Structure formats: structure tokens, C-alpha cells
């Protein structure tokens with residue numbers, strides 16, 4: 082029996098407690114930690130990837146410099162020196178915005194990176210900042226900023242106490258919960274149904290979550306905002322709008338009523354594909370439930386009306402008095418309060434403070450929409466992006482119209498990737514800077530404790546010491562920040578260096594200790610007495626449960642006079658676009674096809690596909706479609722089909738199922754490996770189809786700028802089986818053969 086080490090899994094948002102058995106440097110097993118106060122033993126198949134990732138021979142362990150078609154290992158000093166010089170040169174020649182940065186999703190699972198990204202970004206001084214946010218939850222953040230005054234103040238479904246859960250475009254049985262951290266979400270949803278509650282899933286697919294639901298409604302991709310507007314219409318019409326304790330500080334009820342006035346259930350039924358009677362029933366049940374919560378995720382946010390949908394989700398909760406109420410949509414009170422911390426630093430968010438150079442897309446939270454990245458690189462002119470730094474990201478697979486981005490990257494003047502792997506994106510870099518593996522660093526969920534269904538805290542020490550000479554992400558970021566500040570005026574540079582020096586000295590643990598001490602449960606500077614600090618947290622290896630979510634409004638609002646803006650003008654104006662879309666609809670497009678994405682349990686975006694155990698037995702990833710659509714096009718089960726959109730085409734095997742709505746086809750996202758030069762031995766053997774060769778950088782939510790990854794118009798036709806490769810995939814795979 083080896084030694085047991087307890088830590089939190091940082092691979093997805095669920096924060097499962099793990100018990101890892103170790104003998105010396107060898108990881109023997111990974112199991113769910115039954116004593117974990119939050120997840121109580123839950124674990125999913127992905128957890129084993131932590132071990133695979135750590136021992137993966139493909140993982141890069143020292144800085145790499147590209148030399149012709151090959152790579153060579155170099156020292157950290159040389160790498161930082163050359164990168165600093167090259168970036169300075171590009172900035173001097175082309176201006177500060179000529180250097181862009183892309184931040185990938187793993188950063189939010191890494192508290193060291195989160196706490197040091199700010200000085201790094203400030204040192205870069207570029208307005209060309211991009212991240213995975215604008216292909217995901219940006220609409221929810223925009224709604225939070227405009228309604229509650231802080232982009233991170235996101236309501237979370239109080240799943241354990243609700244009686245009625247209305248879920249749009251979410252599939253937590255595969256994703257394990259998103260913007261709703263809940264270890265063991267399946268168990269929690271089963272409990273909801275077992276105690277007589279209702280789970281209503283609205284989705285173009287009958288997903289595993291929908292199978293568990295008390296009711297499933299098919300909905301046309303991209304029409305969630307119509308559905309929600311109709312729910313609100315019915316609530317107003319049937320006099321079910323009661324704000325209860327929210328009443329004194331909510332502004333804009335009459336304006337909201339005006340916004341939804343044209344969207345009766347009868348008017349939108351054809352557009353959304355849900356019968357008016359069913360919409361009215363949902364509104365009635367929601368409005369009369371003791372406690373109800375409405376929640377939307379990727380399917381509702383990553384689409385052309387994502388901003389409106391995110392806003393209307395909040396509006397449904399507010400007008401029924403279900404915001405900030407047990408069993409409704411609640412806010413956390415995290416032990417290390419990132420919301421308050423960032424607010425104190427002056428970073429509550431921001432919207433439309435500047436626009437992208439080429440298309441004039443609006444900034445949000447200091448970033449531009451990811452859909453603009455490729456055009457900022459490949460469109461000549463003043464301010465053109467000439468260099469890119471990626472931090473834990475793989476935009477070549479995760480950006481709409483990824484082929485365009487790939488072409489732009491192939492011609493970029495200079496590129497640096499901070500990454501564990503030479504992935505499909507990093508293969509274009511001139512330098513790759515590899516951080517330590519997740520098991521070599523300590524862990525605290527700064528972001529996901531903020532999105533959890535219960536208040537809690539847990540610290541995980543590093544399992545293995547970092548190898549000699551290895552650097553953590555935060556050390557790389559601070560070192561780069563240091564090298565990039567050289568061009569600043571002397572005083573600004575001195576201040577930045579002083580701050581970076583303090584951050585270096587404190588490290589993530591020191592900063593976390595301060596956040597805990599001065600947070601809502603903290604002990605402050607008292608040497609004796611109660612209260613939380615890092616020392617106390619470390620002594621609780623299974624974490625500390627800080628209780629169920631509790632009402633915090635209006636105190637936690639960051640708006641003027643602590644008012645909640647139910648109908649922010651910047652969002653409400655976008656209702657014009659919704660009205661216009663309904664006017665144009667009139668039943669057209671009945672035979673057109675819309676593409677949506679899906680997540681699968683053994684996958685996590687693009688970055689776990691080199692895990693031997695997760696990929697074992699992986700079958701070709703199929704395109705799912707309804708038998709009626711297949712019949713119309715002469716497509717049979719298992720046949721190879723070509724899917725085309727404005728941006729490209731891919732081939733995949735067809736899988737016919739009645740679990741998808743007619744008019745909708747579906748591919749998993751995160752795939753498309755097998756690119757020449759990528760060092761991903763396992764993933765390259767099972768490349769899959771890249772859905773983002775079909776998604777379109779011009780198809781986006783005009784309001785928020787979020788990518789429209791769902792509801793993309795496509796055409797479909799069968800292709801000759803003889804053209805198909807043995808794994809059912811065509812295209813880039815050939816590069817490796």
C-alpha cells in the first residue's frame with residue numbers, strides 16, 4: 082500500500098476530491114475521495130488523465146526553440162532573453178498592438194496563472210487580447226456586468242434545494258457541470274427528481290441529461306432567446322411576475338415587459354420548434370414552483386443570440402423572485418473572493434471601450450472577440466498583428482474558421498507558446514515554454530469555488546516536487562512581464578518591477594493566504610482566535626464546507642446605489658435584432674440544416690486527447706442526424722458524408738438517431754488532431770474531425786461578440802465510401818501518413 086495524497090482534480094469545473102496512491106515517484110492509482118466535503122467520492126473517467134499527462138513522454142519538459150523544421154532545447158535565460166528582444170523589436174517597428182495574446186481555458190483551472198496574468202497582460206500593453214471566453218461564457222459575463230455591476234458575479238443554480246430546474250443548452254451529465262461547479266451532478270439531479278422536483282431540459286438533442294429529466298423539449302439551435310422571451314411574455318400576461326424581496330432594488334420591470342411584448346408563445350412557436358402550449362406550461366410551472374431556477378450554457382450562449390439568451394435567463398429568475406433565493410439562482414460567498422479582489426483592483430469589467438481594427442467588434446473585459454483574431458493577423462495595415470503569445474491554449478482547434486487562423490499562423494513573424502505540449506497551435510511557435518505539470522504544483526480553485534453550488538474551500542499541495550530547473554506557469558508569466566516592461570518610462574517600470582518582485586516573493590500561496598485571511602471567513606491579522614487562513618485550510622485535507630449558498634443581495638451588487646438593472650439599455654437594444662429575425666423567419670429554412678457541437682465525457686475541449694487511457698477504444702466520432710434528414714439526402718447509417726459550410730468542409734461517418742431534432746446535425750468539438758509537426762502521439766492516431774473548420778468567424782452574437790458555434794448553416798451529402806480513410810476521417814490525417 083502506497084501513501085495516499087488528497088487533492089482536487091483540476092481538469093474540469095466539478096472540483097472532485099481525489100485520493101491518489103503514490104509509491105515514491107510512481108502514481109499507482111487515482112480514486113474518488115469519499116471524505117471530500119464537496120464531491121463525496123465522485124469521480125469521472127477523465128481523472129486518470131492527470132496521471133497520463135504527468136508521465137506523458139510527449140510532454141515538453143524544457144524550453145524549445147524552433148530551428149528550421151526542427152526544434153532544439155535551450156536554457157530559460159536564453160529563451161527569455163531572445164523573446165524579450167524580439168517582442169521589443171516588433172513593438173518598436175509596428176506599435177504595441179502588433180503583439181497579440183491568446184489565453185486558453187486551462188488558465189482558469191490554475192490559480193498561479195490567474196494571479197499573475199494581470200501583470201503579464203499589463204506589460205504587453207496590447208489591445209489585441211483574446212481568450213476562450215468569447216467562444217464560451219462571454220454572454221453570461223456581459224449580462225452579469227450590465228445587470229449586477231461585475232463581470233464575475235455569476236448566479237449559480239442552487240441545484241440541491243430547487244423544485245424546478247429549467248435547463249437550456251446544457252448537458253452536465255457529459256460536461257460535469259459548467260458555470261455550476263457540482264461534484265456528482267448526476268446524483269444531485271437524480272435527488273431533485275426523486276424528491277418530486279422537475280427537471281426540464283430544452284435542447285436540440287435528447288442528451289443523457291435529457292434522459293434523466295422529467296421533461297425534454299426539442300428546440301431549434303439559436304432560438305433560446307425567443308423561447309425565454311415567450312416565457313417572460315406568459316409570466317407577465319398571466320400575472321405571475323413577483324419580485325418578492327428583490328423588489329426594492331430592481332429597476333426596469335416595465336421596460337422588460339415592453340421588450341418581450343411581441344414574443345407571445347404563439348408567435349414564437351414555429352421559430353423555436355416548441356409548441357405554444359408547452360411554453361405556456363413551462364412558464365406556469367416555473368412561476369408557481371416553490372423554488373425554481375433557469376440556467377443556460379453553451380447551447381444557449383455560443384450562438385447568434387447568446388447575449389440576449391444569457392440576459393433573459395437572469396430575467397426569468399429575477400421576475401419570479403428566484404434570484405438570490407434558496408433553490409433559485411444564487412451567488413457564492415467564496416473564501417478567496419475573486420469578485421471583490423478584482424473589484425478592488427478596478428477590474429469589474431468593461432464593455433465597448435474600444436473596437437477591433439478590422440471589423441469594429443466591441444471589446445469586453447479588456448478582450449476582443451476570438452472570432453476577430455485571424456483577420457487581425459491576415460489583414461494588412463496599421464496595427465496588424467505580427468506576433469502572438471499563447472498561454473495554455475490551442476486556438477487552431479478552438480477558433481471558428483480555424484483553417485483561416487492556421488493560414489495566418491503559418492505566416493506570422495513571431496510566436497511564443499506557453500504550453501505543456503507542441504500541439505496544433507504551438508507547432509507554429511518559434512519558442513515553446515513548458516510549465517510544470519498539474520501534479521507538480523499546488524492547487525486552489527479560485528474561479529470554480531466562485532461558481533460552486535455550495536460555499537467551500539480546499540487547498541491541494543503539489544504531489545511531486547518540480548524537477549530541477551522547471552518553472553511554474555506563474556514564474557514564466559512574471560519573468561516575461563519583467564522582460565516586456567523594458568520599454569516603459571522609468572517610473573512606471575520601477576513600479577511594475579516592485580510589484581512583480583512582491584508577487585514573486587509571495588508566490589500564489591502567499592497571495593492566497595492574504596485572500597483567505599481578508600476574505601469573508603478570514604482571520605485577518607489576529608494571531609489567535611477563529612477564522613480562515615492558508616495554514617488552517619492546509620490542515621483540512623478533504624476541504625472545508627462553508628455551508629449552502631445564502632442570500633447576498635443587494636449588498637454584493639457592484640452597481641451604482643446597489644441597484645439591479647433588469648433591463649440594461651445596451652442589451653435591450655439588441656431585441657430589435659430578435660424581432661427582425663422573427664419577421665424574416667416565416668417558416669423558411671424548414672429544410673436547411675444547422676450544425677451544433679457536443680461534448681463527450683471522456684474529452685475536455687482539445688487538451689486531454691493525448692491520454693492513453695482516455696483514448697483507449699475510441700471509435701470514430703460520428704456526425705449525428707435525424708433519420709428523416711438522412712432519408713431526404715439518401716444517407717444511410719454508417720455512411721460517409723461531406724458536411725459543408727461557408728468556411729470549409731469535412732467528412733465524417735453518419736449516425737442516425739431520433740435523439741436529435743430534424744434539421745440539426747451534431748459533431749463533437751475539440752478534435753482535428755493529426756497535424757504535421759504536432760507532438761501528440763496518442764491524439765494523432767485518433768484525430769477526429771475539427772468542427773471549427775465548419776464554424777464561421779462571421780457568424781457570431783452581434784451583441785457580445787461571442788462566437789456562434791451552434792446553429793451554423795451547413796449542407797450535407799453522401800460521399801463515396803471508397804474515399805474514406807480506415808478511421809472514418811478524411812483531411813489532415815494524410816499529413817502524417
Ligand code: SF4
Nearest residue numbers: 090093096097125127
Ligand atoms: S468530473 Fe471533472 S473534476 Fe471530477 S474527476 Fe472528472 S474531470 Fe476531474
